[in-house]
Amino acid sequence: MRVGILGWDREEPESHSLVTVGLDRRHEVTLFTLDDIRCRTGPAGPVTYIDQVPAGDFDVVLSRAEIRADRVQADYERYALLCAVPGLRVMDPLDVYFAVENKTLTLQRLATAGLPIVPTITCRDVAEVRAAVTEWGTVVVKPSFSYGGTDVERVSDADAEQHVVERLLKTYQLVICQPYVPHPDGDFRITVVGDRAVLNFQRVPAPHDWRANTMQGASVREAEPPAELVELAVRATRTVGISVSGLDFVPGPDGWRILEINNTPGWYLSKPDDQRRTVEAIYELVESDHARR
The missing domain is CATH 3.30.470.20 (ATP-grasp fold, B domain)
Known part of the structure; x- marks a missing residue:
């Protein structure tokens, strides 16, 4: 098989391990990122490429793509272009991966x-976070789209820690609250x-x-x-x-x-x-x- 590894980036250990094992299993393997996906117009119309190679030349793409908060629209478009290539199997497809x-x-x-699940509510302002604290005591406040523990904060006094909540709301507009376990x-x-x-x-x-x-x-x-x-x-x-x-x-x-x-x-x-x-x-x-x- 010709396998594409849609990596988190070009340095991530997991992405590289997928390349190594794929080669050991006698597949043709290429590591790329979302930034390498592009669309060009050819004689038969627009064609999606992975770097310089038509995406349709691959049999399957294994995705570990990083969806970047500051480039969601562009990343979504690139991922969608990849998933729309006829005959190309993307694991996992756009709707599943983004959901x-x-x-x-x-x-x-x-x-x-x-x-x-851990009880979860969305909060649009400090008052809603304060209500969560009143109901659950200490809460964890974080963005719905995040990874690596980034901007995950523990709040037990919404008034004393209002600056923390306001910073998260300013950055993400909407946050989620869960009781701290x-x-x-x-x-x-x-x-x-x-x-x-x-x-x-x-x-x-x-x-x-x-x-x-x-x-x-x-x-x-x-x-x-x-x-x-x-x-x-x-x-x-x-x-x-x-x-x-x-x-x-x-x-x-x-x-x-x-x-x-x-x-x-x-x-x-x-x-x-x-x-x-x-x-x-x-x-x-x-x-x-x-x-x-």
């Missing part, structure tokens, strides 16, 4: 399917490929932070999640229709709840054997899908 980018929409879909021992990250949970670990907050996010200094340790979490992770992945997902679970007084789903889960902090096994599982899914088509 999972939106935390609010994804959690709403999961809740509608009867899956346990203490998890000093970390949360569970379960990575699902197709209908299999292939990688499980706990993310433990750094001593100076409360966020269980590796980009904020959290550490990773091996841990086997309860069987119920694995089942929930697979069900949630099927519900949103994504091929590869990373689900974060936090404990609560009434059991585990889904905090969010990631469409570009990371595995670079795992052991080399676990990294390899994860990427091999992705290619097994891709090859099986290609054989069926």
